[in-house]
Amino acid sequence: MEVIDLTDDFDVEMQDAEPTEPLLSRNGNGDMTFVSTLAHRHPAQVIPNKRKSIDSEDSEGPSDTHIAHKADKSCAVTPEDLHNFKISRPSTPSPKTGNASGFEVVIPSPSQKDKGKNRVFYPKISDLRGIQERDYPLKGPEAPWIQIVNRKIYPKQREPVDRSIVSFGVSSETQSQFPKLPSANFLRLRLRQQTEKIKGPPITFDVDEDKLSLLSSNFGFINDYVLLDGVERVDEGFNSGCNCTPGQCSPATCDCLFDEEDSDEKIKTYHSVDGQIVLRPSFLNRRSKIVECCELCSCKGKCWNTVVQSGRKVGVEIFHTGDRGFGLRSPDPIVAGQFIDRYLGEVITQKEADARELANEQGMSYLFILDWETQEHDGEDTMTQSEDFFVVDGQKFGSPTRFMNHSCNPNCKIVPVSTTHHGDDKLYDLAFFALRDIPAGTELTFDYNPNPMTTEPPQKLKLKLKPGRKPKVPKIDYGDKTRYTGNDKAHGPNIVKCLCGEKNCRGQLWLSGRKKQLKLKLRLGPDPDAKSMPPPPPPLFPKSTRKPRLNGKERAT
Numbered sequence: 204m205e206v207i208d209l210t211d212d213f214d215v216e217m218q219d220a221e222p223t224e225p226l227l228s229r230n231g232n233g234d235m236t237f238v239s240t241l242a243h244r245h246p247a248q249v250i251p252n253k254r255k256s257i258d259s260e261d262s263e264g265p266s267d268t269h270i271a272h273k274a275d276k277s278c279a280v281t282p283e284d285l286h287n288f289k290i291s292r293p294s295t296p297s298p299k300t301g302n303a304s305g306f307e308v309v310i311p312s313p314s315q316k317d318k319g320k321n322r323v324f325y326p327k328i329s330d331l332r333g334i335q336e337r338d339y340p341l342k343g344p345e346a347p348w349i350q351i352v353n354r355k356i357y358p359k360q361r362e363p364v365d366r367s368i369v370s371f372g373v374s375s376e377t378q379s380q381f382p383k384l385p386s387a388n389f390l391r392l393r394l395r396q397q398t399e400k401i402k403g404p405p406i407t408f409d410v411d412e413d414k415l416s417l418l419s420s421n422f423g424f425i426n427d428y429v430l431l432d433g434v435e436r437v438d439e440g441f442n443s444g445c446n447c448t449p450g451q452c453s454p455a456t457c458d459c460l461f462d463e464e465d466s467d468e469k470i471k472t473y474h475s476v477d478g479q480i481v482l483r484p485s486f487l488n489r490r491s492k493i494v495e496c497c498e499l500c501s502c503k504g505k506c507w508n509t510v511v512q513s514g515r516k517v518g519v520e521i522f523h524t525g526d527r528g529f530g531l532r533s534p535d536p537i538v539a540g541q542f543i544d545r546y547l548g549e550v551i552t553q554k555e556a557d558a559r560e561l562a563n564e565q566g567m568s569y570l571f572i573l574d575w576e577t578q579e580h581d582g583e584d585t586m587t588q589s590e591d592f593f594v595v596d597g598q599k600f601g602s603p604t605r606f607m608n609h610s611c612n613p614n615c616k617i618v619p620v621s622t623t624h625h626g627d628d629k630l631y632d633l634a635f636f637a638l639r640d641i642p643a644g645t646e647l648t649f650d651y652n653p654n655p656m657t658t659e660p661p662q663k664l665k666l667k668l669k670p671g672r673k674p675k676v677p678k679i680d681y682g683d684k685t686r687y688t689g690n691d692k693a694h695g696p697n698i699v700k701c702l703c704g705e706k707n708c709r710g711q712l713w714l715s716g717r718k719k720q721l722k723l724k725l726r727l728g729p730d731p732d733a734k735s736m737p738p739p740p741p742p743l744f745p746k747s748t749r750k751p752r753l754n755g756k757e758r759a760t
């Protein structure tokens with residue numbers, strides 16, 4: 204087998220050699236085209252593993268072997284064949300010549316210099332062993348074949364293409380089957396369609412086009428919790444309502460309100476300011492749950508004590524903060540104590556939450572533990588139930604509050620609220636209220652870890668640690684159980700840096716994997732490093748005595 208080698212090394216070797224006699228058969232006119240030169244490579248003579256085809260076997264258009272077949276059968280090689288032929292390109296330097304008859308053309312791989320250059324490659328006549336230049340001109344208008352070869356070898360050498368006018372030869376019917384890249388307008392439309400279904404004043408977006416798809420394709424707005432496997436509400440029989448004189452639920456007497464500790468006085472929740480029902484400043488300073496009136500109450504859930512269940516009354520806007528991802532603000536001024544919205548999402552079991560937390564590559568955390576009832580309020584330690592919580596995951600589905608960032612000097616706080624299911628201590632609402640007057644356009648924030656230093660290790664906690672295990676001591680303890688279970692891998696294994704920028708910034712959001720660390724910490728007692736931290740604030744939790752009444756039933760655990 205003869206080899207016509209167009210590689211550089213061959214070039215060096217052969218550049219001074221005399222042209223030899225043509226080995227190629229001629230067409231009827233005694234002429235021979237370069238294509239028929241290529242065509243003479245017999246399929247059986249392809250050197251295995253030494254070259255790869257530019258185009259796949261099953262792609263459209265004749266291959267060089269197809270043309271070879273035509274040539275072998277003395278069929279006319281048409282101009283169409285000429286334009287459509289495919290060429291083999293070596294992945295290695297020149298193959299060795301063999302004994303078989305015929306010849307082989309080896310096209311050089313483009314050098315770095317050639318790659319990307321809009322330059323036509325002209326092989327030297329000596330490279331094309333057996334080709335007479337007079338028969339097969341290598342330059343000038345008589346050499347269209349070499350242009351074609353070059354286009355096949357160096358596809359980048361094609362003329363620059365204006366893609367906006369290129370037709371791909373695909374019917375419009377077929378084209379419609381291909382997903383098109385969504386335009387900014389389409390994404391905005393999709394977001395608008397989604398948010399139009401959400402109750403309350405408009406949800407708007409002030410987000411650059413490049414961030415739109417992050418919002419539109421990764422998140423869905425919902426109006427209520429989505430309960431997933433293993434999460435159920437208590438049986439209706441466990442729920443109850445107040446026995447106030449119908450239509451006269453009073454903040455001083457309504458059964459739905461908790462009692463102050465050691466007193467018959469009620470913990471007052473809402474009051475009216477300028478015709479608007481908002482949380483009292485006194486309530487904003489305490490850690491207590493709200494129980495609102497519901498259908499089972501004498502008022503049928505139609506009194507003033509129905510603020511959270513009445514839904515969002517403020518407009519909200521999602522915007523991009525730059526360094527902390529998206530954030531939330533309101534185009535309306537908000538007054539102190541005003542209800543903003545609930546935190547919503549998929550409600551999942553603790554086990555599922557742990558699995559999601561582990562698999563969370565994305566960095567941001569949207570998990571919120573519903574473990575209010577496990578706190579050491581009213582003197583009881585209920586921490587032993589701690590594996591039994593439900594968790595709200597707002598990552599894929601949620602309300603606008605899912606975009607609220609942390610601040611060490613927050614303007615909102617989150618309050619646990621039982622609205623319609625008083626008997627359900629595992630599934631309740633997380634409601635955001637304004638801590639102070641908030642001017643329109645101000646970012647709405649809350650403290651992800653509002654009471655980091657208050658926890659004394661509960662003595663009755665039963666922990667089973669393997670003997671001899673030396674757990675790492677976390678730097679911070681977490682006292683407030685109404686909080687995120689944050690695990691922000693984007694900021695390193697332990698510390699999640701806080702970027703709130705407030706003067707009193709604590710420097711970190713939470714510790715990664717802190718649930719495990721919290722358990723370990725509780726066994727070890729107070730953290731020695733805590734000495735360097737500010738002294739813990741006094742406990743804020745009111746010693747209330749009111750518990751939602753059950754209809755004579757005990758909830759099964």
Ligand SMILES: C[S@@+](CC[C@H](N)C(=O)[O-])C[C@H]1O[C@@H](n2cnc3c(N)ncnc32)[C@H](O)[C@@H]1O
Binds near residue numbers: 605607689691701702
């Ligand atoms: C509930 S999301 C808040 C919305 C989030 N920014 C977004 O774009 O979807 C919580 C995450 O926001 C980021 N984040 C919130 N507040 C932050 C702060 N003060 N400093 C740094 N990152 C913050 C953290 O990555 C955290 O895991």
